[in-house]
Amino acid sequence: MTRGAPGKVVRPFAFFRAGAQSDRANRPILVFEDVYKYFKKDQPTLRGINLVVERGEFCFVTGPSGAGKSTLLQLIYRKHTVDAGRILFAGRDIARLKSSSVPFLRRNLGIVFQDFKVVKHWTVFENVAIALEILDMPRRLVRARVAEALERVGLAGRGGDRTEGLSGGEQQRVAVARAIVTEPALILADEPTGNLDPHLAIDILTLFEEIHETGTTVLFATHDHSLMGKRDHRIIALDEGRVLEARTGLRSWPGAMDVGARTETSGLRVVASG
Amino acid sequence: MELKTLMSRAKRGLREELRLYLVAISSLSVAFLCVGGALLAVSNLSSIAERWGQSGRMTVFLRDGAQDGDVAQLRMVLESLPEVRDVEALSSAEARALFLAQSEVTADLAALPPEVFPASLEVTLRGGTDPARVEAIAGRVAQLRAVDDVETYRGFFDRLESLLAAGRGLAGMLALLVGLCVLAVIGNTIRLAVARRRDEIEVLKLCGATDSFVRGPFVVEGTFQGFASAVLAVLVLLLGFALLRGPLDQSISALTGTKAAFLEPWMLMALVLGGALIGAAGSALSLRRYLTV
Ligand SMILES: Nc1ncnc2c1ncn2[C@@H]1O[C@H](COP(=O)(O)OP(=O)(O)OP(=O)(O)O)[C@@H](O)[C@H]1O
Ligand SMILES: [Mg+2]
Numbered sequence: 001m002t003r004g005a006p007g008k009v010v011r012p013f014a015f016f017r018a019g020a021q022s023d024r025a026n027r028p029i030l031v032f033e034d035v036y037k038y039f040k041k042d043q044p045t046l047r048g049i050n051l052v053v054e055r056g057e058f059c060f061v062t063g064p065s066g067a068g069k070s071t072l073l074q075l076i077y078r079k080h081t082v083d084a085g086r087i088l089f090a091g092r093d094i095a096r097l098k099s100s101s102v103p104f105l106r107r108n109l110g111i112v113f114q115d116f117k118v119v120k121h122w123t124v125f126e127n128v129a130i131a132l133e134i135l136d137m138p139r140r141l142v143r144a145r146v147a148e149a150l151e152r153v154g155l156a157g158r159g160g161d162r163t164e165g166l167s168g169g170e171q172q173r174v175a176v177a178r179a180i181v182t183e184p185a186l187i188l189a190d191e192p193t194g195n196l197d198p199h200l201a202i203d204i205l206t207l208f209e210e211i212h213e214t215g216t217t218v219l220f221a222t223h224d225h226s227l228m229g230k231r232d233h234r235i236i237a238l239d240e241g242r243v244l245e246a247r248t249g250l251r252s253w254p255g256a257m258d259v260g261a262r263t264e265t266s267g268l269r270v271v272a273s274g
Numbered sequence: 275m276e277l278k279t280l281m282s283r284a285k286r287g288l289r290e291e292l293r294l295y296l297v298a299i300s301s302l303s304v305a306f307l308c309v310g311g312a313l314l315a316v317s318n319l320s321s322i323a324e325r326w327g328q329s330g331r332m333t334v335f336l337r338d339g340a341q342d343g344d345v346a347q348l349r350m351v352l353e354s355l356p357e358v359r360d361v362e363a364l365s366s367a368e369a370r371a372l373f374l375a376q377s378e379v380t381a382d383l384a385a386l387p388p389e390v391f392p393a394s395l396e397v398t399l400r401g402g403t404d405p406a407r408v409e410a411i412a413g414r415v416a417q418l419r420a421v422d423d424v425e426t427y428r429g430f431f432d433r434l435e436s437l438l439a440a441g442r443g444l445a446g447m448l449a450l451l452v453g454l455c456v457l458a459v460i461g462n463t464i465r466l467a468v469a470r471r472r473d474e475i476e477v478l479k480l481c482g483a484t485d486s487f488v489r490g491p492f493v494v495e496g497t498f499q500g501f502a503s504a505v506l507a508v509l510v511l512l513l514g515f516a517l518l519r520g521p522l523d524q525s526i527s528a529l530t531g532t533k534a535a536f537l538e539p540w541m542l543m544a545l546v547l548g549g550a551l552i553g554a555a556g557s558a559l560s561l562r563r564y565l566t567v
Binding site: 077100103104105106107109111117118119120121122126127130131133134135136137138139178182 | 278279283290473476477478479481482483484487
């Protein structure tokens with residue numbers, strides 16, 4: 001399942017069909033322009049986020065608990081709408097999408113969560129196939145592509161297993177397979193390793209990196225510094241609803257130790273508060 | 275939406291909620307059984323009434339001491355009418371004897387003098403004679419000199435007809451009531467199913483499923499419940515009918531001259547399709563309220 005240049009990928013979904021000029025392929029895949037999100041009046045969760053993510057980037061999104069990492073990702077897949085500012089996905093303002101168009105936006109995204117969000121009583125195959133069934137893909141094609149995706153996440157031949165019986169790491173692989181089987185342009189991962197032990201966390205991170213290799217853009221939210229420290233990807237650090245830093249590589253980041261210490265204490269705070 | 279995919283998703287849903295749905299189906303089939311039973315009763319009574327109404331009879335009561343010549347002439351007039359199949363004379367003594375034979379007689383009645391039973395001409399009309407035409411004939415015959423009174427049993431049929439109309443109305447109301455019941459029950463089971471499959475629905479939404487994609491299988495499942503309940507009711511009704519038919523034909527049918535008949539095919543179709551339709555409507559309504567996707 002090798003991917004061509006992003007511009008060559010045929011995406012039969014209305015969201016892209018509407019504005020599929022060739023120059024869109026060269027634009028950044030994601031642009032945040034002065035984005036505000038309020039859950040409480042006078043207390044914005046995101047205050048003036050400005051951010052550009054280019055096609056084919058791999059970005060960590062980090063920051064202390066409550067900084068707004070999940071909120072940032074949720075705005076992209078339109079779980080919430082922005083209160084001010086714009087978010088351009090492939091050049092289109094997703095805040096202005098009608099709610100009936102939201103499904104078509106989501107078909108261009110692969111989303112992975114900390115709690116996997118797989119359907120426990122379905123088989124592995126069913127969990128992955130559903131993403132393609134939503135696209136009305138013929139069943140023969142669905143079988144072939146699910147098999148491919150399962151192979152990529154290291155679950156070849158496990159399609160018939162009930163998802164309930166899988167380990168956490170394996171369940172997360174199922175979720176990743178579901179996210180990549182449609183070959184989305186952008187993968188959003190909200191602490192996908194949060195429920196896994198450090199060893200598995202590295203495995204899953206590596207998996208996302210392999211997916212990234214094929215040209216997919218990845219936003220990977222985490223506050224696990226040991227994970228970020230092992231890699232040299234761009235880091236988007238959020239604090240109190242603002243982008244603190246958006247540089248490349250924790251290892252080459254001067255204030256690395258500071259950020260690390262802060263994030264770890266906040267991580268402890270989350271555990272303590274239950 | 276791929277039909278195959280929709281069906282296999284609905285099948286999976288049916289499998290998962292099998293117990294919930296079986297409980298619903300078995301109770302709903304009782305409701306459908308009531309409607310089917312009422313329909314069966316009404317349709318059989320209608321056919322009896324129709325038969326009676328068509329095998330028109332008319333009794334021409336003769337005046338006391340009517341002239342034999344007048345009676346003979348009256349008889350000729352009647353027999354010449356195209357609607358009349360047969361005319362039979364009944365003397366007052368014969369009428370009395372017939373009455374005594376047909377009723378459980380007590381001594382008092384037996385003591386009645388023959389004059390109480392007037393002589394009459396029993397007229398049998400051809401089948402399918404228009405009731406209005408029968409009335410017209412009766413009116414003209416009543417003018418004749420030898421005739422005291424003409425009984426067309428119209429009042430009796432009118433009463434039977436109005437009784438049947440009431441029966442039909444009741445059956446209709448029952449059907450409406452049952453329809454609403456089924457709507458509510460199926461709506462509720464679908465609501466439960468939606469609640470139990472929250473996580474599944476969330477996954478679908480995150481993968482970019484449209485509302486109709488999410489709702490499709492639930493509608494199919496509701497439709498199936500309505501359909502299956504109606505079919506089950508029809509089968510039970512058929513079984514009951516087959517068991518009761520023998521005794522029924524021996525008692526009632528011997529009296530009325532009509533054989534008990536099962537529901538017409540179109541009625542069965544209406545029952546089953548109606549069940550399916552109500553199921554679809556119930557789930558659709560429930561989804562509108564409880565599946566704000
Ligand atoms: N649906 C919501 N309703 C109200 N407040 C919300 C909602 N979602 C998020 N918030 C608030 O927004 C802030 C940011 O939350 P968010 O989940 O984005 O943080 P986070 O960076 O993902 O934290 P964590 O690392 O704990 O996952 C929090 O203060 C939270 O209470
Ligand atoms: Mg979060």
